Amino acid sequence: MMEAGVVLDEFGDALYWHLPKERSCGALPDSVDLWSIFWENRENLSGFAHSHPGFGKTGPSHTDITTFAAVEAGLGKRLDWWITSGDSMVLVRWKGPGRLDYHRVDVTMEPNWLRTLRQVSTYRDRQGKNRRVRW
Amino acid sequence: MVDMVINQDEARVNVTWNGQNGDLPDPVYFESTDGDLRAMVQEAVQNGDVPGIAADPNANFTDFVVDRFRATGEEDWNKIHIRPKTPFGR
Numbered sequence: 611m612m613e614a615g616v617v618l619d620e621f622g623d624a625l626y627w628h629l630p631k632e633r634s635c636g637a638l639p640d641s642v643d644l645w646s647i648f649w650e651n652r653e654n655l656s657g658f659a660h661s662h663p664g665f666g667k668t669g670p671s672h673t674d675i676t677t678f679a680a681v682e683a684g685l686g687k688r689l690d691w692w693i694t695s696g697d698s699m700v701l702v703r704w705k706g707p708g709r710l711d712y713h714r715v716d717v718t719m720e721p722n723w724l725r726t727l728r729q730v731s732t733y734r735d736r737q738g739k740n741r742r743v744r745w
Numbered sequence: 746m747v748d749m750v751i752n753q754d755e756a757r758v759n760v761t762w763n764g765q766n767g768d769l770p771d772p773v774y775f776e777s778t779d780g781d782l783r784a785m786v787q788e789a790v791q792n793g794d795v796p797g798i799a800a801d802p803n804a805n806f807t808d809f810v811v812d813r814f815r816a817t818g819e820e821d822w823n824k825i826h827i828r829p830k831t832p833f834g835r
Binding site for chain 1: 761762763764765805807808809810812828829830831832833834
């Protein structure tokens, strides 16, 4: 499995697939290119989705939360932060009042980018087989 | 764009905050530490000392990163960019 991300536009559609060379099964590295995408599209941005390893319920790490806060502070706007595992997804939003006070909501909807995000994350299924990636 | 004289061991500092972007009015030592740069920029934004960025007493640059760019043939001076970090994961 390799973590992956996608920047989402104001309609919730995929705007930019974030698949850096240095991504791993546990992290997406800091990326000036990703920040440039956020900044250049700040007027019509709604959020960012990324994948976590494994199956079942997932949630943001401390690194995730501090990145959410930093990006929102830089852009001057709040975003939707989606995190998916191999078979479930949560939506994380700032709740306040503190800078790092984010809460997560389980979601059952399947946005049109979710299938591709899971494919490019190359999850193995529960039997340990690789899922085929089709673009 | 701010007119300033920038020596070879100095850099122009560009800051992004709250949907705004601007340069510090004075150059800084290029080899300043990341911590010193973040503190300097945070104080400047809090005090409204960055042209193009409205004063924000609550500005917090704890989770921002420092990108350094040496002068090249196309760029006449060193540049430092202070921008939000973007890693995800562990």
